[in-house]
Amino acid sequence: MTAIVVDKLTKRFGDLTAVDCISFEIKEGEIFGLLGPNGAGKTTTISMLSTLLEPTSG
Numbered sequence: 900m901t902a903i904v905v906d907k908l909t910k911r912f913g914d915l916t917a918v919d920c921i922s923f924e925i926k927e928g929e930i931f932g933l934l935g936p937n938g939a940g941k942t943t944t945i946s947m948l949s950t951l952l953e954p955t956s957g
């Protein structure tokens with residue numbers, strides 16, 4: 900069963916696009932990781948999923 904659906908999630912800080920239109924689904928019980936270099940947008944993504952940050956769109 901699908902637990903989380905992310906659809907075209909985007910976050911901009913002024914002119915800087917921190918998260919650029921990402922989409923993915925996570926199934927119940929699935930272990931899901933975000934990999935990427937410093938500044939790739941991992942923390943921003945998790946902050947939006949956990950409602951600590953308001954998405955720009957998506």
Ligand SMILES: Nc1ncnc2c1ncn2[C@@H]1O[C@H](COP(=O)(O)OP(=O)(O)OP(=O)(O)O)[C@@H](O)[C@H]1O
Pocket residue numbers: 912915916917935936937938939940941942943944
């Ligand atoms: N509150 C904020 N205001 C302005 N820019 C921000 C803010 N938070 C993050 N950014 C910028 O957004 C981009 C993504 O940052 P983020 O912290 O999500 O990356 P990260 O993948 O978690 O990096 P790291 O591996 O260093 O933890 C970076 O360019 C960062 O400077």
Ligand SMILES: [Mg+2]
Pocket residue numbers: 941942943
């Ligand atoms: Mg981080």
